[in-house]
Amino acid sequence: MEEEYDVIVLGTGLTECILSGIFSVEGKKVLHIDRNDHYGGESASYNLTQIFNKFRPGKEVPQDLGRDRDWNVDMVPKFLMANGELTNILVHTDVTRYIEFKQISGSYVYRDGRVAKVPATEMEAIRSPLMGIFEKRRMKKFFEWLATYKADDPSTFQGMDLDSMSMNEVYAKFGLEPGTKDFIGHAMALQLDDSYLTMPARETVDRIVLYLQSVARYGKSPYIYPLYGLGELPQGFARLSAIYGGTYMLDKPVDEILYDDDGKFMGIRSGEEVAKAKICIGDPTYFPSKVRAGDKVIRAICVLKHPVSGCDNADSAQIIIPQNQVGRKHDIYTTVLSSNHNVVPKDHYLGMVSTVIETNAPHLEIEPAIKLLKPISETFMGIATLYEPLEDGKADNVYISRSYDATSHFETTTDDVKNIYRRITGKDLVLKKRPTVDEEQAAQA
Incomplete structure (x- = not known):
């Protein structure tokens, strides 16, 4: 660790991993650190033990929920738009070679108390x-x-x-x-x-x-989803970075952010070790004094043993409850997944609900979506504060990502990636097409 890098990246959320992959491909020397022992940061996918440790510490995992490894539950539920910017980045960088995707069966909307399919x-x-x-x-x-x-x-x-x-x-x-x-x-x-x-x-x-x-x-719907959960996405970009020389360290605490006399970033300290660089990219949790708190989002993970009513027995779906259907200011999003996506055991489903909090009783705000999912075997609820950087990073060379919002897809995340890239380099992100597997093997021969 004790050497000079071009870029130090803190946190392995999707935004950070995409940028670390892109800068590595461009020939930059990247050190990527996460204090957690797993990839994904706020956007990780958890197994059963991790879910219980997070939401019900000290409680035993019920035996009837099956094997730990059959669970890959997203902490930030979202889908990818099949023609969206994240899909374009995945295809262009050929990170798709590490990840298999499956289409989401249907897109639905809540109207007058019932669910109807959005025409495809x-x-x-x-x-x-x-x-x-x-x-x-x-x-x-x-x-x-x-x-x-x-x-x-x-x-x-x-x-x-x-x-x-x-x-x-x-x-x-x-x-x-x-x-x-x-x-x-x-x-x-x-x-x-x-x-x-x-x-x-x-x-x-x-x-x-x-x-x-x-x-x-x-066809069917505009959404696709990676098998084994969204945690596969940051790992895919981490592999890309590693192939191009990026150095990764998980379970590595960051004890101090180091600045020079002009207040510019110059490195990080972990224990007795110091790594130096001129540029730092990180998620908001590493820089509490440099971010502002915005909206709060409630996310509920519901374990079901049946397909969701009104969705044509679909193995997966997106259900949107428009704000004015339930007298709110923000929409309520529900994503539905099943064992076909390798995120739950056979005959189980996941219904994940999220929305921006408007009152002091957030659990009641998502009740219209919860009703659509009943009966529910297990529910895990969490509240997250959304953070955004106070400054653009040019003064101190610290470039902070935004929290993952309540939207149902990754378009705002890729906007943030492109925005940070532009702030660092002064130019728009134009991806170079990565060689195919055959071309890479031929070059190495």
Whole structure:
């Protein structure tokens, strides 16, 4: 450890591991440290013993829950958009060679007390209970426009100025009803709340297009998920970093962050050992004085022995409860997984609920989602505070990531990756295509 590096990375959350992989590929000498004995930081996947140690310390694990190794439970439940930025990064860096993915069976939305499938095809749209017959025609026109829309070609905007028009005005142009706006905005654009309605429409239009393109990639739903849990993602990028010379140390305490006389980062101390570098990347838990606390998020892990009602007996699903369906300011997200994803034993399911906390009784705030999952065998609840850096890192060369938010996917995480990269290097992240396995073997021969 006692040598000079280009970059020291603290914490093995997904954001940190992606950046460590990227900088290693670019030829930087990277030291990556985590005080924990496992990968993933806040975004780790836990086995049964780890879950009980975290949520019920001292309690014995019930025998009927099966083997420890059959459980890989995400502490931050999310899916990947099939056509999203994280998927593009995984493909481009060929980290996909270490991870196998499975498609999520369906995307659902809560409306008027029941769950309905978000249409993935024209036929599903025609049969959908979410809209009446005339509304289906109007929505068809809306989607026909989106099929021709190109973000960099204003001639495809049908005369609309998407940078000045609000999303409400775009919906109005197509005559869409409040209920339709609701499920498009929350279950397709995946907006967290209704504030997007009065903002410039371009971002929401781009989000809906991403959703539709992700559905088109594999059919059924826009989401994919790694077998054995999301903890596989940081490990995949850690392997990438290691192949390109990155040094990893788990279960390594960081006793002191070292700065020079100008207040700039110069290294870290662990016990008697010192490692030096000019740049540090780390998660918020390593820099409590350099971050601000934001929203709090409640996350509930529910163990089920049945598929979720209203989801066509699907082995996996995303269920979104839009805020105004339950009189809230933020949506409630539920992810459903099963033994087909190697995260629970056979005949078990996981229902994981998350939302931004608005009251002093957060467990009651997620009750609408909990009702959809019943009967529930075991429930584990946790509350997390979301942190973000106070400064951009340029003054002291300490670049801090943001906490993982309540969104149901990783698009905000990849935004953070690109933002940190830009702050460090002064340029946009452009990934170099990694050689295939065959090309790498040929180069070594």
